[in-house]
Amino acid sequence: MFQLMDGFMTNDPMSLQKDILDHVEYTVARSRFNFDDFEAYQGLSHSVRDRLIERWHDTHQYLKRKDPKRLYFLSLEFLMGRSLSNSVINLGVRDQYADALNQLGFEFEVLAEQEGDAALGNGGLARLSACQMDSLATMDFPAWGYGLRYQYGLFRQVILDGFQHEQPDYWLNFGNPWEIERVHVSYPVKFYGAVEEKVLEGKKCHVWVPGETVEAVAYDNPIPGYGTRNTINLRLWAAKPSDQQDMEAFNTGDYINAVINRQRAETISSLLYPDDRSYQGKELRLKQQYFFVSASLQDIIRRFKDSHSNFDDFPEKVALQLNDTHPSLAIPEVMRVLIDEEYLDWEKAWGIVSKIFSLTIHAVNPEGLEKVPVDLLGSLLPRHLQIIYQINFLFMEELKKHYGLDYNRLSRMSIVEEGAVKNIRMANLSLVCCHTVDGVSRLHLATLKTRVFKDFHEFWPQKFQYKTNGVTQRRWIVVSNPPLSGLISRWLGTDAWIRDMDLLLGLRDHAEDASLQEEWMMVRKVNKIRLSEFIEAMIGMKVSPDAMFDVQIKRIHEYKRQLLNILGIIHRYDCIKNMKESDKEKVVPRVCIIGGKAAPGYEIAKKIIKLCHAVGEKINNDSDIGDLLKLVFIPDYNVSVAELVIPGSDLSQHISTAGHEASGTGSMKFLMNGCLLLATADGSTVEIIEEIGNENMFIFGANVQEVTNLRQNGLGVKKSLQFARVVRMVREGYFGFKDYFKSLCDTVEDSSDFYLLGNDFESYLEAQAEADKAFVDQKKWTKMSILSTAGSGRFSSDRTIRDYAQNTWGIEPCKCPS
Ligand code: 26W
Secondary structure (H helix, E strand, O other): OOOOOOOOOOOOHHHHHHHHHHHHHHHOOOOOOOOOHHHHHHHHHHHHHHHHHHHHHHHHHHHHHHOOOEEEEEOOOEEEEOOHHHHHHHHOOHHHHHHHHHHHOOOHHHHHOOOOOEEEOOOHHHHHHHHHHHHHHHOOOOEEEEEEOOOEOOOEEEEEOOEEEEEOOOOOOOOOOOOEEEEEEEEEEEEOOEEEEEEEOOEEEEEEEOOEEEEEEEEEEEEEOOOOOOEEEEEEEEEEEOOOOOHHHHHOOOHHHHHHHHHHHHHHHOEOOOOOOOOOOOHHHHHHHHHHHHHHHHHHHHHHHHHOOOOOOHHHHEEEEEEOOOOOOHHHHHHHHHHHHOOOOHHHHHHHHHHHEEEEOOOOOHHHOOEEEHHHHHHHOHHHHHHHHHHHHHHHHHHHHHHOOOHHHHHHHOOEEOOOOOEEEHHHHHHHHOOEEEEOOHHHHHHHHHOOOHHHHHHOHHHEEEOOOOEOHHHHHHHOOHHHHHHHHHHHOOOHHHOOHHHHHHHHHHOOOHHHHHHHHHHHHHHHHHHHHHHHHHHOOOOOOOOEEEEEEOOOOOOOOHHHHHHHHHHHHHHHHOOOHHHHHHOOOEEEEEEOOOOOOOHHHHHHHHHHHHHHHHHHOOOOOHHHEEEEEEOOOOHHHHHHHHHHOOEEEEOOOOOOOOOOOHHHHHHHOOOEEEEOOOOOHHHHHHHHOHHHOEEOOOOHHHHHHHHHOOOOOOOOHHHHHHHHHHHOOOOOOHHHHHHHHHOOOHHHOOOOHHHHHHHHHHHHHHHHHHHHOHHHHHHHHHHHHHOOHHHEHHHHHHHHHHHHHOOOOOOOOO
């Protein structure tokens, strides 16, 4: 019988110093008397990694013994960002390490800057997964994350002459101390080939004879909880050639080609697809999906079988969460394993499958829903196609019983889309098989129910729920904004809010307290100075920290309306330009900051980036304007840039056309940091308004109902002269590149203005004017800022995860003793 004990590691500064130096010498292989910042970072991170591994082992031993129901979170994307600061804070050893480093002549912050981002995801969905992993660990839930270990993460954005260029992100080049390679944890994953029917013991069986086999090797990434010993695992799979692959070629003597062919297996996990808009039926993408799903399920089923002799208890022990439909091949895969490999009959297998899967949808539009051409699926995964057809057949029978021969409805709800190209609708497959389908905000669920999934909601209303997204305050306040974190704890008299965000409400009582206000403004100023130094280092522009920092950072999309922001900036520029000298004193100086990546094939988004640079070029070099207005584009926006920008922002923009943003999570990070929001009533903003109050935000624009009406009645009803004027300035070449910007201007011209920029422009300018007015009164502004932070508690991912645990997954905390 093993005994749990606190680890062997000690955390006093002397031991930590020795530990770091040992790693510099023996792991990094540098002299302990002569090493640079990067080598110090490596030594430091290996020392932290040891502590993570210790807790990680204890957690797994404990869970193995307790055998609770586990959650398996399947996601094709995780945007983890950096790990060092987050790890030492969650482990509670930040100050000890800082002391130890000081004595060695290093500064913790400087070393933390050496780390590159793990950017294995595109945007909202991927960062949400990372926040949720942090909450799962912190609240002691027995959970595993599963995903893909891409060799190349999201591309690096390089700006040349104002144009976006993409460069590979080979993030593993300098090693990754945060992962543990598990060469012995590997599974074969099969592709192509054919299905043979056989009779075994009088029963018809299907045997899939694959045409290709690739090996999946596990890389484990420990995720430490805050204020708990629990450390959970994010297991990412890398593709390696399989021993079974191409033996034929070796045997026939074609040694060189056989070796080269084997290397091709690795391409499966080589790159992250950089498009987060629409699904293109690409074979490699489908291979990635199946590869990670198959490996994960082999791992999950092996773990289950270690302690169970049959599958009766599977639904009591396993919850499988599909992060959007990307991992939905897990459904036919579980059916296949249970029927073809475990010899369960269809009904029994279906009884299990229909109890274990849940799905979260992150898209609003039907274009975001995945469809896989039947031919492609049938060639890559012949047995899965058979199973999907059978699921669909039984589903159609069920529908006929309920609705009769309503063929329109049947064809809308069918998993198989008929047409010139036959497709499998992954969303329909998931809706049929999952016990619960979650939207990511209240408004999002309403949209799903009335639009994309109307038929399914009518048939299975009880399946539909929503869990409004949240973000982790550990990373988005404690790690990224230490001065604010300290201030909050001092005023609340406790740091318990780090695990219980509702406590922030306590700040409301002090919102008008002059000394809190003063300290609050100081903290904000420090962060703004840090941000201005960053801007100067990045793009060589000096900006005044006394100006209002007005920020929009997120992926570039037409629906997110960065173009509305830029047109508003042009309007502001035009006004200042035409102002009497004496009036200029009344202008609130602004630094407008925009950042974000455009999908490489998304032409209009790339033009928006270029327009931002062209307008910036003009404004920033205009001596009539001086410090009254600056426009900054921050290149290569990623998680670590967000950690720096968000705490230093005064105002942030979340201005999507109402009905298009499923939730939005950036807004929550700004809110927690006391940044005021200028926003439309879209996604989770509707719920933020309820918590913070309209009077503490700048809300503008058409709401969802108005958007629907406007589109039905034809667009461009309420176009302002001001809007026409700024678009004309772009069109007529005021900022150069006249021909290049033509198609961009066309997207907002009268009848084609689908995202209603023209309609919302006036109300946008009014909201901006309100923000100016509030900023002049710094007392009022600071009060609004304190109330923003105070009301942000509901948007912690802890709340989201607790809700999922209770109402979707049916799992309970399992706390490893310390
Ligand atoms: C198959 C192509 C593709 C890939 C990714 C389509 C769609 C996606 C994602 C679902 C896009 C995404 O990240 N959605 C965002 O998810 C966030 C977390 O729930 C929400 O806050 C955002 O509103 C939503 O756009």
